[in-house]
Amino acid sequence: MTPLDRLHPLIEPAPVPFWPPAPGWWxxxxxxxxxxxAALRWYRRPAPAVDEPAQPAPLNDPGIDPVRLEALAELALMPRxxxxxxxxxxLAQLNAxxxxxxRNHYPNANSHTLNGRTWLAFLDxxxxAAGLTRWMILVEGVYRPECRLDDKAIQGLYQAVDTWIRKHA
Structure with a gap:
């Protein structure tokens, strides 16, 4: 007898059942x-509502020139x-x-080189009637970090710029 004959016969492994899976698979x-x-919910979510841009206030003066009309429309569309x-x-948008x-109405005045109080004096x-010299924040606010205005000041400055655009010579 050989040593191999003394070995026990091979034991076949038992089949692993397919069901139920291990806890990790659950x-x-x-x-x-x-x-x-989550992906389906995200895909089927309603589209966000798009805010319509604010329309410019209607102009009462029919004889206003197109440049002023365009400037007033641009002013009305600026987010405050x-x-x-x-x-x-x-404030930078207002100044620009x-x-x-x-530059369009006074090409020889070199107004683009003015700043600070001289710029506000030129505008006044x-x-x-606009009284822009009292709004020094118009020229200084751009250079202040985190410049914030209260709602009353925003409305007052907006009205002053609107008046200037409508009535400047």
């Missing part, structure tokens, strides 16, 4: 279903920094709009 199935449900939002960008108007010389 967790994976639940995670997969939750992911699928209400509720304590930073106002630096809005006023500079473009001045063209339209004293």
């Amino acid at each position: 967790l994976l199935a639940v995670a997969l279903l939750l992911t699928l449900a 920094p209400y509720d304590g939002a930073p106002a630096g960008a809005w 709009l006023l500079k473009r108007i001045c 010389n063209r339209c004293p």
Whole structure:
């Protein structure tokens, strides 16, 4: 007899049942279903409402020139920094709009080189009714970090710029 004959016969492994899966597979199935449900919910969510841009206030003066009309429309569409939002960008937009108007209406005045009080004085010389010299924040606010205005100041400055655009010489 050989030593190999003394070995026990091979034992076949028992078949592993397909069902029920191990606990880890249950967790994976639940995670997969939750992911699928979240993806479907995200895909079927309603589209966010798009805010319509504010329309400019109707102009009562039919004889207003197209440049002023366009400037007033641009002014009306500028988003105002209400509720304590930073106002630096809005003030920069106002200044840029006023500079473009001045460059168009007063090409020889070199208004684009003015700044600070001289810029506000130039604006007030063209339209004293607007009273822009009292709005020093218009020229300083752009350079202040986190410049914020209250709602009353925003509305007052907006009205002053609107008046200047409508009535400047």
